[in-house]
Amino acid sequence: MSGVKLEKIVKAYGRLEVVHGIDLEVKEKEFVVLVGPSGCGKSTTLRMIAGLEEISAGDISIDGRVVNRVAPKDRDVAMVFQNYALYPHLSVFENIAFGLRIRKESKGHIEKTVKEASDILGLTPYLDRKPAELSGGQRQRVAMGRAIVRRPKVFLFDEPLSNLDAKLRTQMRAEIKQLHRRLGATSVYVTHDQVEAMTLADRIVVMNDGNIEQIGSPMELFMNPANTFVAGFIGSPPMNQLQGNIEKVSSGLQVRINDTVIDLPNNTNVEDGQSVVLGIRPEHISLSNNEGTSAMSISLNLVETLGSEALLHAKFGEQDMIVKAETNGQIDHLSEISTVYAPTDLVKVFDAKSGLVLSEPFSQGSNT
Amino acid sequence: MAVGMNLYSRGDKLFALATSVLIGLFTVATFYPFIYIAAVSFSGGFAAAAGKVVLTPVDSTLAAYKYILTQPKFWISYGNTFIYTIGGTIMSLLIIIPGAYALSRPQLMGRRFWNLFVAFTLWFNAGLIPFFLNMRDLNLLDSYFGIIIGFAVNAFNLILLRNFFESLPQSFQEAARMDGANDFQILWKVYIPLSKPAIATITLFCIVSRWNGFFWAMVLLQSEEKIPLQVFLRHTIAFLSDDHEFTATLSSQPYSAESVTAAIIVCSIIPVLIVYPFIQKYFEKGILLGGVKE
Amino acid sequence: MSSGQDEKPESGVTEYDSKKSFKDKLIWLGDHFRNEWQLYVMLAPTIIWFLVFLYKPMYGLQIAFKDYSIFRGVAASPWVGWEHFHTLFSNDQFIRAFWNTIKISALNLLFGFPAPILLALMFNEILHVTYKRVAQTIVYLPHFISTVIIAGIVTTAFSPTAGVVNTIMGWFGLDSIYFLTRPEWFRPIFVGTGIWQEAGFGSIVFLAAIAGVNPSLYESAVVDGASRWQMMWKITLPCILPTIIIMLIIRIGNIMEVSFEMIILLYQPATYITADVVNTWVYRQGLESGQYDIAAAAGLFNAVVAFVLVMVANTLSRRYVRTSLW
Secondary structure, three states, X not given: OOOEEEEEEEEEEOOEEEEEEEEEEEOOOOEEEXXXXXXXXXXXXXXXXXXXXXXXXXXXXXXXEEOOOOOHHHOOEEEEOOOOXXXXXXXXXXXXXXXXXXXXXXXXHHHHHHHHHHHHHOOHHHOOOOHHHOOHHHHHHHHHHHHHOOOOOXXXXXXXXXXXXXXXXXXXXXXXXHHHHHHOOEEEEEEOOHHHHXXXXXXXXXXXXXXXXXXXXXXXXXXXXXXHHHHHXXXXXXXXXXXXXXXXXXXXXXXXXXXXXXXXXXXXXXXXXXXEEEEEOOOOXXXXXXXXXXXXXXXXXXXXXXXXXXXXXXXXXXXXXXEEEEOOOOOHHHHHOOEEEXXXXXXXXXXXXXXXXXXXXXXXXXXX | OOOOHHHOOHHHHHHHHHHHHHHHXXXXXXXXXXXXXXXXXXXXXXXXXXXXOOOOOOOOOOHHHHHHHOOHHHHHHHHHHHHHHHHHHHHHHHHHHHHHHHHHOOOOOOHHHHHHHHHHHHHOOOOHHHXXXXXXHOOOOOOHHHHHHHOXXXXXXXXXXXXXXXXXXXXXXXXXXXOOOXXXXXXXXXXXHHOHHHHHHHHHHHHHHHXXXXXXXXHHOOOXXXXXXXXXXXXXXXXXXXXXXXXHHHHHOOOOHHHHHHHHHHHHHHHHHHHHHHHHHHHHHHHHHOOOOO | OOOOOOOOOOOOOOHHHHOOOHHHHHHHHHHHHHHHHHHHHHHHHHHHHHHHHHHHHHHHHHHHHEOOOXXXXXXXXXXXXXXXXXXXXXXXXXXXXXXXXHHHXXXXXXXXXXXXXXXXXXXXXXXXXXXXXXXXHHHHHHHHOOHHHHHHHHHHHOOOOOOHHHHHHHHOOOOOOOHHHOHHHHXXXXXXXXXXXXXXXXXXXXXXXXXXXXXXXXXXXXHOOOOHHHHHHXXXXXXXXXXXXXXXXXXXXXXXXXXXXXXXXXXXXHHHHHHOOHHHHHHHHHHHOOXXXXXXXXXXXXXXXXXXXXXXXXXXXXXXXXXXXX
């Protein structure tokens, strides 16, 4: 099985430690996305898997074999680089064939393999062109073609879409996903864009400051962020985070924020008076007073219209919050809103000090 | 400039005109000596010696060229210059290109030390005498090989190329490395093709310095049949101005010391003028590649 | 899962290096050379060349402190301490050569340094593209012409009977001057030749700096109604000032480097008084008269002064322009 396993991986440059002993197991055929802000160590981690960076401590195994001391070329991995690293002096064909030529594959084999790859990627009409004559999306495909023809055990992607414009990025995202379905290769993908992570990943690894904050499926991360960092990173716009204090009352648990109290699910692990951060996703807040919700008075600053939805930028007491509301083609009524409702079973509570989640995980399936 | 012509006021146009005139004057002043020398070379011996030539040949004749082109020594030295230029440039590239590549690689152990090792020679030079004695101790006096190897590496060119290699995106070599290429393959198949402008620039610098090289060839070479054109030119100029016998025969000859000197100068500039238009686009970029930094 | 943000180790971050045992390091070294040996093969010719042709002569510099004889060689010649330096500093010719070096360099700096800047500023104002290209092509050309040829041109042009300079002076009724035998004319001719040869080529650096100026600065100046003259003073010049300072510092660092090859070709015993510089003196003493040890001592003195100047220049550059020159 061609999985990748990282055990207590550390990367230090002299005195500066940038990856602090992370553990991660990527299963065979799995598409894992490492996501995090820039400088979080995600690219370094990917480059350590590739063999482009030495490992300061820990073990990396590919396909059950420890590869710490194995040269990149012998690890049987292929990488798609952020800037594609296409050789400007070589044609598309020669770029894709480069690795095969270096490995002294037979002419027939090279022709056949490049042909297959270019068919898959829709590059066949462009094989004689130079990279400079291609569009951004086509270059991106050539970079993938170069990885595909090697038939590696593991594909590594280092922010491959960050040089494309927004529209192309959406399109290439879908293509990468389809390609992965088709080839079924184990893939590790690095990005700083949480949307890319959500759409592509079987599992997402959220990294911050050289540590792994959380590993989970996209929906797990969205519904059950392990801490305020993940809550703030995953989702767009991110989860609202409001400072408050726990009050235990006869009817159950509440968070008091200024004069407002918001009901919590009863199974939240909190103590009376504890300082907490209340997390509410903008899309979970409703405009109508349904059962099981707590009313919040807000003062609206700005309505941002996105089309089918609108973002309401508001102040809740002294704190900022964002509400995502459906427009149904109308936005006039939104500017009148002064009260919104937080659904009790969807709010999350985090410890104010550690940032760790205190709510029980929201079980999948009970929500649509 | 991104600013269109129509945006220029009258004062601006006057200013532009004034600078154009000044530049024109400087350009003419730069070019005039070449015209003058060419005119002297085609002038009759008496006119050249008496200072009659200012802009165009006086008493036009090819006599000076006939004299110089029938000198076997001229052709030998011309051939030698080609040997030193081609051999020296190839030798330089063979050493500098791999060296610059190695120095540009982060993997190289002691990289800082080696770079300092190279750069130090730019700051401190042992000087003429120890260099000369060293060449003598190495038995490289009066030898073709001595000239070719002794001046093969120029620290400035090496640093220039190293800087260029360092400026290439790391991902080029990383991608090649992951594809299984070794350093020789990366250099040959990726770095050299990607660095054509930089390599062209240092090739140009090598060729020019070899073609023009004079001082050490004069010092190190004793045999007449090994000297390059520049040294021959030097000898000839010195010989023509000092040799009274030659001067005495002048009255009977259609050439003079001045016209012969001018003719050799023209013969030696012509190759430079032929290559110059092709190299111009490179050195303008190349001089900036040098970007004085470590 | 979450390992928290607050347990980032502050101390002991180097432990991954220091914890490695000697054996681990050897293994690492073995791996390194197994994977990267080609780099060292590529580097070897360069290193060997530098050792043989630049560092070995530095070892040979010890003859500056020895009574050197060709037959005994560098190592076996007896030490004489600072004797050669005492001789040097009591030698009027050497002292004169030293001051001539400084004076010629200073003149070069004073007249030769601003020339390419002026040229670049003027090129920047020329509107006609073809005119500009042609002019640039011509003014860059002399840089590629050899010293011997330039000296030949100068000798011919300034010749007393045949030279065009005297011919033209004759038109104005001036007496003919044998320029190259007149000490007072040597430096103007030398510095002028240097400007003629290098000002055009030197302007490339400044033209590049000008090209690097953000065009929107000019656009907003145009909107504000600035004239080209004002823009040159208020935008172009301040923007290329760092380049000017760097180039100036480099020039100061190279004060001891006078183009002595040109001097050898142009000077005569009659003009030694203004023309003789350290390197030409070294050349005559060492390579023509065979007094290698004294000549080497003079060369060493020159090199040490040059080294100090370069170091000072580099420090200045680091401090004021925040760029190291090397």
